[in-house]
Amino acid sequence: MPANPDDPLRPLRRTRQVREFERTPLDPAVLDALADVARWTGSSRNTQPWRFIVITEPATLRALHAAGLPQTRGLATATAAIAIVLSSDPARAVSDAYDDGRVAERILIGARMLDVGAGISWIREDVRPAAREILGLPGDRMVRTVVQLGRPTAAALASKSAPGEARLPRDVVVLHERWPAG
Ligand SMILES: Cc1cc2nc3c(=O)[nH]c(=O)nc-3n(C[C@H](O)[C@H](O)[C@H](O)COP(=O)(O)O)c2cc1C
Known part of the structure; x- marks a missing residue:
């Protein structure tokens, strides 16, 4: 057990969206490594x-x-x-959406650990037919999440909020034992 459990968890707390990238491409080994993180993500009933x-x-x-x-x-x-x-089977929507979120977040965290910029591009329902066409997907498949990747620009890495203010305070979000009375 580390002296301060916050330290090894820092890459998770520091995972942020990156939406602007330099032109230099990523090393293909980085993309392979992130695809492997995706492949090893857990899913409902390991489906x-x-x-x-x-x-x-x-x-x-x-x-x-x-x-x-x-x-x-x-x-x-x-x-x-x-x-x-x-x-794209509606019967699988909720379970697949949960797995989609799990794997997307792992890619973001993996990218953060490699100093690669990453962020979520949500493909809205009305955009999915176009995305299907662009990616050559069969009719029974769809894409909801595209994780963009690249070398972040300095501007993209700059903090968007004052230190400690990007998230609600701990005492607002984290409760203990029971929902507070009143
Ligand atoms: C389910 C989900 C969908 C998101 N969709 C988008 C999106 O379509 N485009 C985008 O730029 N950011 C998207 N985001 C990123 C959020 O806007 C972002 O996580 C939030 O504003 C907090 O910013 P930070 O992660 O940089 O701290 C999405 C995040 C989640 C969890």
Whole structure:
């Protein structure tokens, strides 16, 4: 047990969205490593309902960017992305959405640990047919989350809030034993 449990958990607390990237591409080994983090993520009943499309082709990244604005604004300058492909069967929606969130967050944390910038581009429902077309998906598959990746610009790394203010205070968010009376 470390003397201060906060220390090894720092990459998790410091995981933030990056939406602006330098032009220099990422090393392919970094993308392979992040795809492996994705592949090893746990899922409901270990069904591994996903496939991951690693995208580095600028035309594909920009097409997804244009199709899904404003949520996809992080794809304007991204040099890579990982699209999380799931079933489009409505019966699986809730369970798959949970797994989608688990894997997306792991990619963000893995990127943070490698000093790579990453962020979520949410593909809205009305944008999903266009994303399906761009990525060549069959009709029974869809993409809700695209994680954009790249080397962050200095501006993208700059804090957007005053120190300690990006999240609600601990005593507001963390409760003990029971919901407080009153
Ligand atoms: C489920 C989910 C969907 C999100 N969708 C988008 C999105 O479509 N586009 C985007 O730029 N950021 C998106 N975000 C990022 C949030 O806006 C971001 O996490 C939040 O504003 C806090 O900022 P921070 O993570 O940089 O601290 C999403 C985050 C989550 C958890």
